[in-house]
Amino acid sequence: MSIHLQLGLARADFEVSVDVQLPAHGxxxxxxxxxxxxxxxxxxxxxLEPSARGRVQVGHEVWQDDAQGVxxxxxxxxxxxxxxxxxxxxxxxxxxxxxxxxxxxxxxxSDAVLQQAIELLGIGHVLQHRSHELSGGERQRVAxxxxxxxxxxxxxxxxxxxxxxxxxxxxxxxxxxxxxDDLNIPMxxxxxxxxxxxxxxDTLVVMHAGRIEANGPxxxxxxxxxxxVVVGEDAGALLTGVVLRIxxxxxxxxxxxxxxxxxxxxxxxxxGQTVRLRVLARDVSVxxxxxxxxxxxxxxxxxxxxxxxxxxxxxxxxxxxxxxxxLLSRVTARGVHxxxxxxxxxxxxxxxxVALVK
Amino acid sequence: MHLSAEDFxxxxxxxxxxxxxxxxxxxxxxxxxxxxxxxxSAWRSPVASLVALPLVLPPTVLGFYLLVALGPHGxxxxxxxxxxxxxxxxxxxxxxxxxxxxxxPFAVQPLVNAFEAMGPRPMEVxxxxxxxxxxxxxxxxxxxxxxxxxxxxxxxxxxxxxEFGVVLMIGGNIPDQTRVVSTQIYGHVEAMEYAQAxxxxxxxxxxxxxxxxxxxxxxxxxxxxxxxxxxxxx
Numbered sequence: 001m002s003i004h005l006q007l008g009l010a011r012a013d014f015e016v017s018v019d020v021q022l023p024a025h026g027x028x029x030x031x032x033x034x035x036x037x038x039x040x041x042x043x044x045x046x047x048l049e050p051s052a053r054g055r056v057q058v059g060h061e062v063w064q065d066d067a068q069g070v071x072x073x074x075x076x077x078x079x080x081x082x083x084x085x086x087x088x089x090x091x092x093x094x095x096x097x098x099x100x101x102x103x104x105x106x107x108x109x110s111d112a113v114l115q116q117a118i119e120l121l122g123i124g125h126v127l128q129h130r131s132h133e134l135s136g137g138e139r140q141r142v143a144x145x146x147x148x149x150x151x152x153x154x155x156x157x158x159x160x161x162x163x164x165x166x167x168x169x170x171x172x173x174x175x176x177x178x179x180x181d182d183l184n185i186p187m188x189x190x191x192x193x194x195x196x197x198x199x200x201x202d203t204l205v206v207m208h209a210g211r212i213e214a215n216g217p218x219x220x221x222x223x224x225x226x227x228x229v230v231v232g233e234d235a236g237a238l239l240t241g242v243v244l245r246i247x248x249x250x251x252x253x254x255x256x257x258x259x260x261x262x263x264x265x266x267x268x269x270x271x272g273q274t275v276r277l278r279v280l281a282r283d284v285s286v287x288x289x290x291x292x293x294x295x296x297x298x299x300x301x302x303x304x305x306x307x308x309x310x311x312x313x314x315x316x317x318x319x320x321x322x323x324x325x326x327l328l329s330r331v332t333a334r335g336v337h338x339x340x341x342x343x344x345x346x347x348x349x350x351x352x353x354v355a356l357v358k
Numbered sequence: 359m360h361l362s363a364e365d366f367x368x369x370x371x372x373x374x375x376x377x378x379x380x381x382x383x384x385x386x387x388x389x390x391x392x393x394x395x396x397x398x399s400a401w402r403s404p405v406a407s408l409v410a411l412p413l414v415l416p417p418t419v420l421g422f423y424l425l426v427a428l429g430p431h432g433x434x435x436x437x438x439x440x441x442x443x444x445x446x447x448x449x450x451x452x453x454x455x456x457x458x459x460x461x462x463p464f465a466v467q468p469l470v471n472a473f474e475a476m477g478p479r480p481m482e483v484x485x486x487x488x489x490x491x492x493x494x495x496x497x498x499x500x501x502x503x504x505x506x507x508x509x510x511x512x513x514x515x516x517x518x519x520x521e522f523g524v525v526l527m528i529g530g531n532i533p534d535q536t537r538v539v540s541t542q543i544y545g546h547v548e549a550m551e552y553a554q555a556x557x558x559x560x561x562x563x564x565x566x567x568x569x570x571x572x573x574x575x576x577x578x579x580x581x582x583x584x585x586x587x588x589x590x591x592x
Contacts, residue, residue: 048482074485075494081486087479091501100497104488150488 003028003154003186007044007054016040016052016210024059026202027180027187029218031194037210038190039084042156045188046081047074058154058186075104080147080155080185084162086139088131094142095127101150117145120182121175136164137171144175148183155179155187161196176200177358194234197222198278198357223319223326235317236280237327238357243273252297255354259323260300264354276357281317283353284329288339290348298351302327304341309333320349327351361557367534368542369561375450375538376518379457383465383514384507386458391469392499396478410463417460421527424456428528448530453538456524464513472506473499508576516569520562 001024009016016037022028030038044052047063056064063077064070088097102114118124121141126134134142140160147155160176161169173196180187180200189200197204201218214221223237241257246266253266255275264277290299305326306319316336318329327349341347361369394406412420427434428447434455435445446452480502484494500507522540529536531545539558546555 046486048485073490074482075488075490079486081483083479083483085479087483089480089483089498089502091498091504100484100489101487104493146487150486 004057009052028203029201030205032207036207078153080152082157084159086143105150117148121145137168157189239277259325263297278355281328281330285350287348300349302349304345372538376515379518380514387465395473417523421524453529457518461514461517465510468506468509472503
């Protein structure tokens with residue numbers, strides 16, 4: 001079971017051409033700069049771009065295969081689409097918006113689906129409200145619930161948080177995580193925000209100029225040394241781990257992952273809880289021996305996996321392998337030279353700061 | 359104010375004509391406006407100009423061409439004779455046809471504006487919620503464009519009530535057939551019946567004022583966006 005997208009769309013000033021296989025579970029984040037074709041790709045999947053050619057297969061369902069003359073119109077594709085602006089119907093209240101999709105979904109769904117969507121998105125208190133009476137975050141949650149009640153095989157989200165300010169984003173993000181964890185619906189999530197990638201992505205698809213540059217499990221794609229997907233200050237690794245123990249007096253928690261453990265700030269974590277950690281390349285330095293005379297708490301034995309020049313000639317990006325986990329480290333080229341670092345060499349990664357993504 | 363039986367007859371006929379015309383116009387103008395609002399065809403401008411022609415043409419010119427077309431040797435006249443309806447010139451249905459053409463831009467333009475203001479997004483959303491195009495049109499586009507429909511209906515109705523030149527050209531002034539308020543007033547003045555002309559003219563004056571007042575009230579209703587900002591600030 002997977003999602004196969006092989007699509008081409010040519011415009012006068014712009015071309016999208018992709019061929020990608022995505023897992024039929026979890027969130028696949030499509031990441032790239034504005035104007036790289038992310039939204040167009042999503043619209044092609046939904047059948048909203050009449051001139052798109054190619055093949056769209058979701059699980060066993062073929063929605064489009066121009067070679068076979070198959071092309072389902074949008075309303076026959078089991079898709080849920082959440083647009084950047086919530087686009088609720090102004091002439092209907094929230095309940096009416098939810099009912100619109102419910103009445104039209106092909107398998108006659110029960111009220112249970114509606115109730116589940118209302119609870120999942122926490123919108124029970126606004127059912128009688130009109131769109132203009134809702135906050136931006138509520139509006140977007142209603143739009144997500146409205147898409148869910150049609151029981152889609154694939155949920156498409158086009159920068160659902162882009163129009164929201166920071167506080168309103170926090171109104172929606174936890175619900176998206178809940179969706180990912182509670183429902184078995186694959187999602188394609190378009191964004192150009194790194195923090196959303198870190199928080200939500202299971203699979204990361206990187207687009208540039210209408211093409212896919214990288215694609216795979218998020219932790220792997222983020223640490224590709226030959227191509228730092230996320231360049232600049234945001235370059236770094238994403239780790240998934242489990243809270244091993246809490247050092248209460250010092251307000252620290254130890255998170256274990258494949259290849260080691262890191263101490264992080266304890267923000268009310270529970271032992272056994274799964275967390276995502278973001279380790280930025282600029283917060284990782286390298287020593288040849290385990291340092292003891294340092295304030296830094298996190299030292300991981302590692303092997304230098306790759307050494308690549310960074311954007312600025314003074315900087316070097318190191319790819320460090322700690323067991324099954326990969327970290328990125330940004331150090332000066334002079335530092336690399338002074339330590340005599342080379343690929344395959346054993347060293348210690350010093351991690352100055354770890355961000356708890358969730 | 360003394361209104362004679364003929365005057366009342368003219369008023370009733372005028373209201374009938376305006377009602378029938380408005381209904382037909384909405385049916386005709388909706389697809390035309392939808393096409394104009396969405397097409398990227400090179401035909402858009404020529405069609406838009408054609409629809410707007412009655413705005414600038416003298417009604418007598420319009421009436422003249424209609425008269426020729428409706429006559430026994432005109433294309434419409436030949437068709438109606440072939441269909442067994444006789445010729446439509448100097449008949450109620452001839453007037454209806456003339457009014458539809460004459461008021462077409464007043465029905466089309468508000469609808470084009472409404473459909474354009476709506477943008478393509480609501481129809482796309484409806485499609486992703488499993489609505490086919492017709493379903494989406496009636497359940498999403500029409501309700502969202504309601505102000506446009508109200509405006510189109512009011513303008514079509516009022517404009518038809520106020521027409522004179524076209525009526526005179528293709529309708530003549532036949533009681534109970536084609537004698538509407540405007541031609542009745544003309545008749546009174548011709549016959550030096552100023553008191554009766556005053557009565558009918560007064561009715562028209564009040565009617566027109568009420569329609570414009572209604573339109574102005576309708577346009578100045580607190581709109582949704584203003585409302586939204588209020589809420590966001592609260």
